[in-house]
Amino acid sequence: MNLDDFRGVWIFIEQNDGKIEGVSLELLGAGRKLADKLQVPLSGFLLGSEIKSLANQVIAYGADQVYMVDHPVLKNYRTESYMKGVMLLAEKYKPEIILYGATPNGKDLASAVATDLNTGLTADTTMLDVDVDNRLLEASRPAFGGNIMATILCKKHRPQMATVRPKVMKALEPDTSRLGKIIEESISLQEEDMRTKVLRIVNDVTKKANLADAHVIVCGGKGMGDLQNFQLIHELADTIGASVGGTRDVVEAGWLPHEQQVGQTGETVTPKIYFAIGISGAIQHVVGMKNSEFIIAINKDPNAPIFDVATYGIVGDAMEIVPKLIEQFKQLRTEKGGEISYA
Template identity: 80%
Template sequence: MFNDYRGVWVYIEQNDGVIEGVALELLGAGRKLADKLEVPLSGVLLGDNVKSLCSTVFEFGADKVYLIDNPVLKDYRTESYMTGVNMLCEKYKPEIFLYGATPNGKDLASAVATDLSTGLTADTTMLDVEVETRLLEASRPAFGGNIMATILCKKHRPQMATVRPKVMKALSPERGRIGTIIEETIGLREEDMRTKVLKIVKDVGKKVNLAEAHIIVAGGKGLGDEKGFQLIHELADVLGGTVGASRDVVEAGWISHDYQVGQTGETVTPKLYFAIGISGAIQHVVGMKNSEMIIAINKDENAPIFDVATYGIVGDAFDIVPKLIEQFRNSRKQKGGEISYV
């Protein structure tokens, strides 16, 4: 039915000339899909003076880059980016098109899907393709329960999905790998634009940066109350880590939403993740399961968090955590200085 739609595309989000990590992760995921379908993998790159980024896109697995370079595209705006992406889709007809589920990626994908009258699966955490039917199987946690829903788009092309950052793996870059650049132009001028980006402000010195943290000590409802949750702050402190929380803790008002890990919070991949008094609901787990080492402390031996933990300790947080804090304080003294976890 859709024989003229071929190829897997990845939107290469760049901000200020720097490619977002999620775009590289999607090239890794897209490579697998493209190989299964035996089609090329392409990056879609829009911006002002961004041609030099193409080599990175090739190194991370793309065969082609569709490039639109125009001063109007300096800052992301729905109207200009959408115009470019729609034009490329109509001209080159991809069968699958993936975007990072970032604020701009979601904004763009939603607008493009509407104009192309096609389906868009939101915040995907698993991707596969059924070779025979060439259907993209984009799965996302379904509302409530430890259940995933696989969303399909049978009758429209391209099949589009946004994918959460940090759930897919980027390939290791292959130095010197090259591909084809297909450059297109759009006839947009600044005068035609309805919106203006007046300035961009980076929150430097932002207190919480969970996504970048190497050690996260996360606490859940099992800590009982805000006072109990202090133990999490103390342990994080002595380890030089960052505090994280389940959504129920955020909803209870023990800590702000900035600290929430999970589907509707931050996705994290630290070297070390402590889950203390957290049951391990799927919406939490999708946000932390790719951590390098996970240590779970929970008094219920059947808590699902133990299924993702590298090491599980069945026990009462109020017995274990204070002793842990004390031990770490001591070992820091023994080592004669700061133990700083990288």
């Protein structure tokens, strides 16, 4: 394999029902930085049916060009059909880096493609960079239970591939005046040749806590002591109209369900305001919330790592501080007629 034959940074543009997934737009922002460092084009690649209208959106969010495979068999995601589409593009155009969102479909597709291309894949990446001199993707993620950050390299194979967790990268502001190239490729697919069939799609309409979309989150850790004390987290959240989150220890203790866990093995969140209360700041938690706009940390240990990422820090006992916050916010709500604005 001649590594010099491979050039360009590619982003898998995941779409469902004609709508691009947010993680793909975030990856275009991250990919733009990598492509500029390597002085190569940034490309998005789209697979689906009747998806031509999405190409200009990909360009607006930072891509120089868009590769597109439009076919009726690609209407719904299936490993086999999508893998054939990616293989067609990758073998013909030879990108040096391909990034996928760490969604169920993105992770499934990336692993299948890596196997067929005989290349490496770093999963659930939280930081990306490039070694320009050696043209190596530096894909970093927590390892050994979150105690260290491991940077993984793929030195001998191309393309270099990684899946990236949603909400850890930031999308660029869209620029609809940007111009780019749209490259359409045809593919031969027959529905009868597919080994799996999509019989129907059932949407989950159950109401679950959706931390990823929350504007304000009050997150508690084991520093709250016990389940009774943890009720202060719920009370503060109710007072200010916030969502409740917890660390892995809190979830394992049974104080919250798993869908309310923030961190490497839970949700990655980017709210406007994030309260970290009784949380030490282990790496596996920090990677899930460090991109919040404002982080307010409360911890009685002045050397707690959470203060390294906090916008504001309060050193003290949460059981004394949180009730005072609740009292002050209740008074503010009364003065504001029952509403607190976070504009």
